[in-house]
Amino acid sequence: MTETPAVELRNLNVYYGSFHAVRDVTLAFPKNKVTAIIGPSGCGKSTVLRAINRMNDLIPNARIEGEVIFEGKNIYDPDVDPVEVRRRIGMVFQKPNPFPKSIYENVAWGVRINGFRGTKRELDDIVEEALRAAALWDEVKDKLHQNALALSGGQQQRLCIARAIAVKPEIILMDEPASALDPIATLRIEDLMRDLVQNYTIIVVTHNMQQAARVSDYTAFFSTDESRTGFLVEFGPTAQIFTNPKDPRTEAYITGRFG
Amino acid sequence: MSVRPRFDPNRAARHRRARIGMVVFQLATLVGIVVLMALLYNIINNAFGLAAIEYRIYPATLGLDLETLPQTPRERLLEILETHLSPGLRRSLERTRPLTQRSNEELAALVLERVLQPKVLDTWPLVPSLLHTQDIVAEVHARFPQAEVRWVRWLNTRFLTRPQSSDPLRAGVRTAILGSLWLVAITAATALPLGVAAAIYLEEYARKDRWYNRLIQVNINNLAGVPSIIYGILGLAIFVRALEPLTSGAVFGAVAEGVTANGRTVLSGGLTLGLLVLPIVIINAQEALRAVPNSLREAAYALGATKWQVVWHHVLPEALPGIMTGTILALSRALGETAPLVVVGASTFITFDPVHPFSKFTALPIQIYQWTARPQPVFRNLAAAASLTLLLLLFLSNGIAVYIRHRARQRRLV
């Protein structure tokens, strides 16, 4: 890998109060690739993901050690603005969480608060483009001003993706984005990830091994030690992790799941 | 992929707005605290301070010390009464009970009321009294050359133990405190059992899909929002007028002819407040019952208990601390209510204590209302002292409620 990574974790440690949730993660996420984070429940997948765009700042007792390098800068440096970090590293959550506003407003809001200076037409175009990119446009183009809560779960989640795309992030973090959806909606999200990766770097947490195998280019496997602290076991190209894991713990996990 | 949004790079402005927003929210909260402080300050400020007092005969000229008046030698008190009371008044006092048979306290009171006869000319709040003592003294000497400047604690033990009086220096709130206690007792005796029973019905027995149960619930929520003065009107129509034979005690022969308060008794007042707090008691008790885990009920049912056994032996004891806390808070509300009592006809001036449910009554809030509404400023000081008394009582009862809740939580943790 000669190209500079999209984002890089260096000796990342996360604590919740006195609980050491994740220890010593060093990991570089390649640009314009899908990287899957897998591992047993509670191993700190979400914790690591939220460390990448400083969402953990919002948890009162969470504490971070180590560095997260983005665009050559540690995002935890005191002079870094978490607001800008989050604009550039977007996030899609486990459960669809559209705002209780219209479909249009859901997409436009993030653009507006980030100081968008342009005409209504330009904004319309951005909304349309985001919805198209999220493969939702055809389904909602006639009801842009209806409440987003009226959409189905799968549509809501794609709307959340459109919302994240609209502010033009470089990286999109996804925390089990399909776990609350039915299989057909899941498939659409997975296809969407493959489309998006041409323009974005995607980091996706999933507990579904098949999904990781299908959508990701690289895979990071996390596990926990006896004190429930999560750590990185192995990172590599997805094909290698699934067919020829170097670490026996990875193999046990993967084969255990596949039965 | 073509439309690049043009983002305004000026994030600083957004952050500035965010900071200003936070300061505004903090300030609003601060305003709330400042208002609370101002409220307490205002009461305390008026409950103590300097007063200009005029006497018919100044204590100093008789060699008396007001603070230790009852400790004055008995002979001296008798002698003063001998020389300063008119012969007619002395004869009538002697006829009621010979002066020599009266206690030192009684003699001292007579000296104060009949000989010294203090009269408040003007009062000053605590803070100016402390800061500008000299100016006030000078002002008093200029305005009332006769008067004496004295520190007065309007809230003192005499104030708490004396009955009502039209003389501000002798007025007290004993009658009002006793009235308030009677009211709260009657309120508790009615609202607690009825409220808890209704709550048990709604939480443990009622099927939520039946229209009448939903009606009861909606109705209770609505009752909780009815203005208290409407309850006063209800009490006036029902307890004072329609049920007068009962609430005046006439059917029990409990009152002598001539002393009857008609229906305007402490019983009517208490029942009115009972209805007023009933919805609050029910809602609080429901919450307490809802907090009892279902596993407890299931455990008891699994042993073959009937519904009532489950409720009586397991659910109710578990919910009791919560019910008590909720009830005390509701009773605190009753303790501070004024408007319904005015409408039901609390007496504004009575000097005898309530002795049974059919007594005329007054209550602390009623006293505060009356004194505040009086034109003479001296009574504002009494109103402040009474307010302070009421707040202390409320503080005490809320303290008990918090303590019960705390105890129950601790027990559960063990």
Next chain:
Amino acid sequence: MAQTLSPVDLRRRPRRREGLIQVLLLASGLLSILVTLGIVYELVKGAMGFFTRPLWEDTNKPLAADVAPSDTVLPVRPEGAAIPEGAIIRVDEEIMRVQRAEETALQVERGLRGTQPAAHPAGVDIFLEDRVSLWEFFTGIRWIPQAGEFGILPLVNATFIVSAIAMLVALPLGLAIAIYLSEYASPRVNNVLKPLLEILAGVPTVVYGYFALTFVTPLLRRLLGPDVVDIYNMASAGIVVGILVTPLVASMSEDALRAVPRSLREAAYALGATKLETALQVVVPAAFSGLAAAFIVAVSRAIGETMIVALAAGAGPNFTFNPFEAAETMTGHIVRISGGDLSYDSIDYNSIFAIGLVLFLITLVLNTLSQRIVARFREVYE
């Protein structure tokens, strides 16, 4: 036939005690319905008494000559108010109906409503029966019981002005406190602030009334000048009523804001929103109906609030829009006239019920509305 005796008897047994208890509990629940019915019944009955009670208005028209019990024509003087045909009149204690009216004579039906025809001397005034009409009640701008004028508008007007001032204070303050508590304050700060708010909410209203009269009013007069601000005025009462309902607004609004799922806030932050943008543009709109319900309940509380206005707003109906003038609200009026020695057989006594009914209906509508909104709001997030 051989009888087999089952070792266990699983048949349903009548449990009379259980049934009785359930009936008693149900009765306690039904009592609350009874209270509501009692309120409605008494208010309506009293209000009917108010609208049907005859008010005797002095026409200043005296009899022109002595009248014997058997006369059916009353000679009257031309001065005074005109008496229409069909009107009910009273001379001394006797009630009569006017069958025909002329300038100087009235043909009457004598001894109505159980009164006896009697002799009346020349010179006594004729009284004309009048009733408070619904129209007069709801549109009259004067409430002067002594003059038989019962227009409720001055009282309603004062009530609304005081409530409006109260909401002007309580809405921004309560909402700002709620946002601070739910979005900004740490749990530790919350643990300090919440009890303080509870204390503020637990202070008896009469003490707030004292505060209004002895602190806020002097403050207003010092700030704006004693010629502008009357000693009794609606502004001072309104401000303090606002302070009184602020804890209510704050705690109900806080509940509404806290009910907004965390995920919405996270979604906003993940788009690069600041805390303020998240709070004002995502959380507050999402909680809107809950906030609306809080405001409506607060308005209802303000309208029903009594002691503060009774002490600080003024003791006399006054139809004015100037908040610095004295004016009596509906509640203030009820308290003032029932505080005196109220005779049960007076129009004053009945008027309490008519005003009470209006007050009850206003607050009932507001409370019902608020409960509806809260119920719907809950559905959204469940």
